Amino acid sequence: MAPGYHARVRIDTLNCLAIGLLLAACDDAPPTPAAGAPAPAPNAPATPATPKADPNAMAKVREDVPLPLTKLLGHTVEEVQAQLGEHLEKAMMRKTCFRFAPAKTHFTCRYTLQRYADKTGNFASLRIAYEDGIASAVAYDGWVPGSGAFTPELLLDAVGLTLPVPGTLQQPAPGVRLWTWWNGQARLLIGGKQHRVDVSIVGEDWSRSRVEVILNHPLTPEQQALVVMVDGKAMNGATPADSTPASPATPPAAPASPATPTTAP
Numbered sequence: 001m002a003p004g005y006h007a008r009v010r011i012d013t014l015n016c017l018a019i020g021l022l023l024a025a026c027d028d029a030p031p032t033p034a035a036g037a038p039a040p041a042p043n044a045p046a047t048p049a050t051p052k053a054d055p056n057a058m059a060k061v062r063e064d065v066p067l068p069l070t071k072l073l074g075h076t077v078e079e080v081q082a083q084l085g086e087h088l089e090k091a092m093m094r095k096t097c098f099r100f101a102p103a104k105t106h107f108t109c110r111y112t113l114q115r116y117a118d119k120t121g122n123f124a125s126l127r128i129a130y131e132d133g134i135a136s137a138v139a140y141d142g143w144v145p146g147s148g149a150f151t152p153e154l155l156l157d158a159v160g161l162t163l164p165v166p167g168t169l170q171q172p173a174p175g176v177r178l179w180t181w182w183n184g185q186a187r188l189l190i191g192g193k194q195h196r197v198d199v200s201i202v203g204e205d206w207s208r209s210r211v212e213v214i215l216n217h218p219l220t221p222e223q224q225a226l227v228v229m230v231d232g233k234a235m236n237g238a239t240p241a242d243s244t245p246a247s248p249a250t251p252p253a254a255p256a257s258p259a260t261p262t263t264a265p
Contacts, residue, residue, distance in 0.1 A: 054164065059188035062160035066120035069159060069213055072128065072138045074191040077112075080128055080135050085117030088125055096228055097131050100182070100196075101219055108226040122158070124207065131215070139212040146206030152179045152199040155211045163188070167199060175203045183216055193217040 061069055072080055097109040112130045124142030128135050143158050152167060164187050167179030181188075181197040188195045196216045202208040219227070 057164035057187065059164060059186055060162040061188070061190065062162075065158065065160040066122045067118070067126070067140075067159075069138065069161065069190060073135050073195070073213065073215070074193070075135050077130055077133050077135075081116070084126060084128075085119040088115045088117055097136070099216055099219055099223075101216075105219065106228040107219065107223045108228060109223075127212075129214075136215040137212065139210055141210050142207045143209055146209060150177075150201050150204055150206065150209065152211075155199055155209055156197075159211055159213075161188075161197070161211075161213070163197065167197070177201055188213070 063070055067083060071083060092113040094111045095108060096106045097111045098104055098106045110130075110132050113127060114130070115125055115127045118124070118126055118140075122144060123140045124144065127137075127139040127141065129137035140155075140159055143155055145158075146154070156163060163181055163185070165181075165185050167181045167185065170178045170180065172178055178198065178200040183194045183196055186195060186197045188197065190213075193215060194217045195213050198210070198212045198214070200210050200212075
């Protein structure tokens with residue numbers, strides 16, 4: 001996320017509870033009327049209060065969908081490939097992975113990104129990222145049944161995912177809309193590990209839609225020992241903007257097409 005991108009929130013310590021490593025904040029102060037705003041008319045009906053997001057709510061993951069997240073993330077290459085169709089292109093490989101922890105931190109690992117056909121016919125394709133042979137990210141590209149006006153909630157529901165708060169909307173390029181949920185917004189634990197979420201669409205075309213769920217758990221001591229060093233310093237993508245666990249400093253780029261990778265753990 002670009003410097004200054006993080007929204008500042010006021011945390012009421014009497015009314016907010018921490019959820020594990022995830023950060024949630026609430027604000028119970030009543031809204032202050034804008035200067036010069038007219039007073040309510042006598043006996044006017046009260047305006048219904050906007051429901052507040054539950055600061056303790058966690059993401060919900062369902063398994064009553066084709067290819068649920070829990071059957072892919074955290075599983076081995078063999079377990080994942082048994083559920084998918086043929087390889088659609090040559091795998092991309094590299095020798096490092098990274099987390100936003102909270103800055104973009106690289107560490108040594110065997111990273112592979114592979115694109116597959118969806119034999120269920122629900123999506124045009126799926127991209128799976130593996131860290132040392134374990135699936136760490138999945139991107140569902142081009143929801144086939146999608147029609148009408150696009151909303152991120154419809155696409156999230158298609159993969160069995162409900163997030164507790166709305167995502168942060170960006171428009172990184174003409175005709176591209178990207179919603180992001182970092183750890184503290186997504187509050188998504190799969191296999192006991194934190195994940196972040198991106199949803200994007202290009203040209204309001206469902207065939208160019210994508211929902212991506214990406215492992216963003218804090219580094220283990222073993223991974224910390226493998227952080228890539230340059231000139232004696234950890235090779236980080238940015239300086240941490242705050243102390244929020246696993247809160248990124250740089251947002252991912254939006255996809256130009258469903259087949260083009262946008263982010264990788």
